[in-house]
Amino acid sequence: xxxxxxxxxxxxxxxxxxxxxxxxxxxxxxxxxxxxxxxxxxxxxxxxxxxxxxxxxxxxxxxxxxxxxxxxxxxxxxxxxxxxxxxxxxxxxxxxxxxxxxxxxxxxxxxxxxxxxxxxxxxxxxxxxxxxxxxxxxxxxxxxxxxxxx
Numbered sequence: 001x002x003x004x005x006x007x008x009x010x011x012x013x014x015x016x017x018x019x020x021x022x023x024x025x026x027x028x029x030x031x032x033x034x035x036x037x038x039x040x041x042x043x044x045x046x047x048x049x050x051x052x053x054x055x056x057x058x059x060x061x062x063x064x065x066x067x068x069x070x071x072x073x074x075x076x077x078x079x080x081x082x083x084x085x086x087x088x089x090x091x092x093x094x095x096x097x098x099x100x101x102x103x104x105x106x107x108x109x110x111x112x113x114x115x116x117x118x119x120x121x122x123x124x125x126x127x128x129x130x131x132x133x134x135x136x137x138x139x140x141x142x143x144x145x146x147x148x149x150x
Contacts, residue, residue: 001027011123018046018117025090025110028119032081032088039124042092044077046117051096053106061137066106072096074117075103081121082128084139089130 001022007013016031018024032040049071054063079092095105130139 001031003031010125013123014119014121016119016121018113018119020049020114020116022113022117023110024113024117025092025108028090029088031121032090035123037081037088037123038083039126039128040081040121041124042077042079042081042119042121044074044117044119046074046077047114048072048074048096048111048117049114051094051111052109053094053096053104054109055106056138058136063107063109065109066104068096068104070098071114072098072104077108077117077119079108080128080141082130082141084130089139 001019002017004015005012006015016028018027028042048068051068051072053066053068055066056062057064073096075095075097077092077094079090081088081090083089092108093106094108094111095103097103128141131142132138133140
């Protein structure tokens with residue numbers, strides 16, 4: 001993955017370019033850790049040689065894995081960065097398109113890039129934290145009740 005800061009003023013903005021064979025979630029998490037991101041959002045387009053998507057099964061409180069074992073276009077990838085246990089955690093959803101025009105979407109669990117993935121990442125000025133939610137079994141972004149706007 002190659003990175004270039006395209007706006008150094010708050011909020012900082014980067015262009016991240018992944019190359020063929022690059023994994024996505026791990027390097028994105030490492031980038032967020034290196035740059036001490038406490039909150040950010042990102043979008044991306046590109047293509048994958050393979051991916052594993054997830055569909056959250058409410059009854060099992062776990063993701064059903066959806067393997068995509070072929071070349072696909074990344075039609076839309078959106079996500080955020082928030083702190084979980086004090087460390088940046090990536091949460092991303094993706095829609096991929098197959099050769100026949102069909103689309104598949106879900107939580108992005110893992111993927112391999114081919115030939116590129118172009119990510120625009122924007123740091124948020126506030127800090128966001130995830131807290132384990134017993135009802136869902138997920139770490140959800142917590143909003144301090146003192147800052148809730150109605």
